Amino acid sequence: MTNPETKREITMLEAVREALVQEMRRDENVFLIGEDIGVYGGAFGVSKGMQEEFGMERVRDTPISEAGIAGACVGAALMGMRPVGEVMFMDFLTLMMDQLVNQAAKIRVMFGGKVSIPLVMRAPYGSGTGAAAQHCQSLESWFISTPGIKVICPSTPYDAKGLLVSAIRDNNPVVFMENKLLYKAKGFVPEDLYTLPISKGDVKREGKDMTIFSYGVTAQRSLEAAEILAKEGIDIEVIDPRTLKPLDKDLVIQSVSKTGRLLIVHEATKTGGFAGEVTSVVCESEAFDRLDAPIKRLCGLDIPIPYNRTLEKAATPQVEDIVKAARSLAIEGR
Amino acid sequence: MPVHTKDVSNELQLDPKIRKQIVQRLSKEKLQKMLEQMFLTRFFEENAEALYMRGLVHGTMHLSIGMEASPIGSIAAIRDDDYILHHHRGHGHTIAKGADITLMMGEFIGKEPGYCRGRGGSMHIADIAGRNLGATGIVGGGLPTAVGIGLALQMKKTDNILLCFFGDGATNEGSFHEALNMAALWKLPIVFICDNNQYGMSMAVERAMTVHHISQRAAAYNIPGVTVDGNDVLAVYDKVSEAAMRARSGEGPTLVENLTYRWRGHSKSDRNLYRTQEEIEEWKQFDPIIRYTGWLQEYKVLSEDEIDSIEQSAKESINKATETALAFPEPTPENLEAEVFAP
Ligand SMILES: Cc1ncc(C[n+]2csc(CCOP(=O)(O)OP(=O)(O)O)c2C)c(N)n1
Ligand SMILES: [Mg+2]
Numbered sequence: 299m300t301n302p303e304t305k306r307e308i309t310m311l312e313a314v315r316e317a318l319v320q321e322m323r324r325d326e327n328v329f330l331i332g333e334d335i336g337v338y339g340g341a342f343g344v345s346k347g348m349q350e351e352f353g354m355e356r357v358r359d360t361p362i363s364e365a366g367i368a369g370a371c372v373g374a375a376l377m378g379m380r381p382v383g384e385v386m387f388m389d390f391l392t393l394m395m396d397q398l399v400n401q402a403a404k405i406r407v408m409f410g411g412k413v414s415i416p417l418v419m420r421a422p423y424g425s426g427t428g429a430a431a432q433h434c435q436s437l438e439s440w441f442i443s444t445p446g447i448k449v450i451c452p453s454t455p456y457d458a459k460g461l462l463v464s465a466i467r468d469n470n471p472v473v474f475m476e477n478k479l480l481y482k483a484k485g486f487v488p489e490d491l492y493t494l495p496i497s498k499g500d501v502k503r504e505g506k507d508m509t510i511f512s513y514g515v516t517a518q519r520s521l522e523a524a525e526i527l528a529k530e531g532i533d534i535e536v537i538d539p540r541t542l543k544p545l546d547k548d549l550v551i552q553s554v555s556k557t558g559r560l561l562i563v564h565e566a567t568k569t570g571g572f573a574g575e576v577t578s579v580v581c582e583s584e585a586f587d588r589l590d591a592p593i594k595r596l597c598g599l600d601i602p603i604p605y606n607r608t609l610e611k612a613a614t615p616q617v618e619d620i621v622k623a624a625r626s627l628a629i630e631g632r
Numbered sequence: 633m634p635v636h637t638k639d640v641s642n643e644l645q646l647d648p649k650i651r652k653q654i655v656q657r658l659s660k661e662k663l664q665k666m667l668e669q670m671f672l673t674r675f676f677e678e679n680a681e682a683l684y685m686r687g688l689v690h691g692t693m694h695l696s697i698g699m700e701a702s703p704i705g706s707i708a709a710i711r712d713d714d715y716i717l718h719h720h721r722g723h724g725h726t727i728a729k730g731a732d733i734t735l736m737m738g739e740f741i742g743k744e745p746g747y748c749r750g751r752g753g754s755m756h757i758a759d760i761a762g763r764n765l766g767a768t769g770i771v772g773g774g775l776p777t778a779v780g781i782g783l784a785l786q787m788k789k790t791d792n793i794l795l796c797f798f799g800d801g802a803t804n805e806g807s808f809h810e811a812l813n814m815a816a817l818w819k820l821p822i823v824f825i826c827d828n829n830q831y832g833m834s835m836a837v838e839r840a841m842t843v844h845h846i847s848q849r850a851a852a853y854n855i856p857g858v859t860v861d862g863n864d865v866l867a868v869y870d871k872v873s874e875a876a877m878r879a880r881s882g883e884g885p886t887l888v889e890n891l892t893y894r895w896r897g898h899s900k901s902d903r904n905l906y907r908t909q910e911e912i913e914e915w916k917q918f919d920p921i922i923r924y925t926g927w928l929q930e931y932k933v934l935s936e937d938e939i940d941s942i943e944q945s946a947k948e949s950i951n952k953a954t955e956t957a958l959a960f961p962e963p964t965p966e967n968l969e970a971e972v973f974a975p
Binding site: 361 | 689690691692742743748750751752753755756768769770771772773801802804805806832833834835839840841905906962963964965968969971972
């Protein structure tokens with residue numbers, strides 16, 4: 299379990315900003331590009347004040363042209379820069395798909411491994427803000443199923459800072475997911491620049507009765523659920539992969555081998571979602587024989603996210619849903 | 633004085649003689665209806681904003697206060713059986729197309745009887761029966777769809793047309809350019825209308841493109857492009873009428889740019905750091921409602937008393953709609969997955 303040696307608490311939003319600022323001070327090849335990231339400070343305020351320090355060239359506002367932003371990142375990366383793009387909402391990655399999927403993800407291998415595309419696309423994702431069907435999606439599985447793209451999704455400010463720095467230094471295209479509801483969540487974060495290893499998951503809570511695999515906001519909800527169930531005598535281990543692709547399979551296999559039960563929780567829709575992949579990882583491993591009950595998935599409903607608050611909540615796993623699912627899994631097969 | 637304020641105060645303003653001719657061509661009923669719709673839109677949004685402030689609305693909203701002349705003048709220029717497609721800042725378009733304000737308010741608050749059963753919200757109000765094919769929250773997302781609607785109208789050999797609305801920012805999306813090219817190529821019955829409020833969020837038009845007028849972009853597709861004083865409902869009506877006639881007679885699309893200004897912030901969270909208070913105040917001098925009521929009196933269409941009573945009754949209708957909508961039942965989450973696919 300990561301326990302940063304610091305007493306300073308900041309929000310996830312501040313942690314993301316700090317990673318960007320410190321990396322930009324260190325490496326002049328790093329620059330930001332996106333819509334309303336300058337004076338406006340970004341739709342969620344991540345880059346607030348950064349244009350003052352780094353100027354309009356390195357904190358570059360663009361017209362509303364997502365394909366252009368993504369392309370600018372790909373081209374600049376091809377030339378050895380380290381662009382960090384911001385897409386205002388993860389939903390609009392759909393407008394960047396050609397540049398990310400057909401260009402960025404393919405160029406390295408297609409050109410015989412002689413070039414790399416070190417870009418980061420930061421993507422605020424998830425529901426809970428009442429922004430309805432076109433501004434609330436969690437689209438990670440599309441990128442997870444695209445070879446050549448890494449996908450990172452932190453659930454704490456500490457992870458966000460260290461992983462964003464690593465993502466910027468990584469020589470591959472990275473989709474960096476930031477949960478909108480977690481922007482205000484606080485946590486201990488060292489002031490110094492540090493990195494965290496990509497593709498290394500983290501045990502967020504140790505337990506022996508069951509493993510919950512989750513990331514982003516549902517990892518935090520899973521921790522809350524685990525505390526509630528602890529009072530009922532159910533001891534849950536919460537593991538957070540932090541990087542979804544390439545996945546830290548060992549962590550999953552080890553944890554499930556120990557607990558014998560696995561609940562996978564994510565906000566993204568269930569059908570075709572990442573939970574199916576994680577399930578297969580376990581089924582193909584030695585952990586399969588250790589299972590005491592079938593693996594359970596608790597995911598977003600297969601629907602466009604509705605506007606109404608009650609419906610919106612029903613669309614994705616909330617703490618009480620996780621408690622219910624984990625409680626029933628705990629007694630299954632007993 | 634910011635460049636575009638100068639445009640509206642000088643070169644774009646209609647010659648009063650032409651304005652008078654437009655007024656004379658229109659019935660009192662029609663002129664009055666446009667005024668009613670402008671008041672309804674203004675009060676709808678003021679109420680929406682108040683509900684928001686009181687914490688009764690979950691989500692976001694995009695207000696078009698100060699921009700009412702563009703949707704209302706434009707939609708007044710088409711028939712009831714014509715179509716519109718619009719975008720996130722679409723309350724005025726929806727009212728102009730004849731929506732029931734109670735069902736609109738119901739949708740804004742997310743209630744079951746609302747236009748989209750509480751699934752869409754403010755950013756996605758559609759009144760399909762009223763031939764309002766809805767609002768997209770994806771900037772530029774409606775433009776390629778418009779091509780398909782135009783194509784269907786053409787293939788079905790109807791004489792209906794489509795007004796496709798979008799903002800200035802949307803014209804920097806690839807979708808705008810693909811759509812205009814295809815619509816021009818196939819002479820589709822569409823009028824493309826840009827509600828140019830001079831900003832896409834914090835991005836000023838002059839920082840986002842190299843053309844002075846968005847209408848200049850029509851040249852790339854060899855279609856007519858025109859910039860209109862978008863805070864003059866009569867000028868908008870006049871230019872869109874011309875473009876509608878062209879579309880209906882099979883000559884193809886036109887790009888109409890209604891130059892206007894957004895008084896409020898982009899959405900709920902906007903500290904207006906990208907523009908000055910003076911600029912906002914300057915544009916408030918061109919309030920489309922005050923200008924229109926001035927002309928209606930000048931040309932003796934309506935008296936001050938008549939205008940006051942139209943304003944009063946619009947205010948009352950919106951207050952009543954709000955009250956009714958607040959009491960509407962909430963949607964329930966039981967069958968959410970079942971409703972995804974059409975039977
Ligand atoms: C594809 C896409 N990119 C970005 C956004 C975020 N966004 C919503 S409205 C808006 C500004 C749109 O500007 P404009 O087209 O001028 O319309 P206005 O809001 O000024 O009416 C932006 C950037 C979005 N909704 N969709
Ligand atoms: Mg605009």
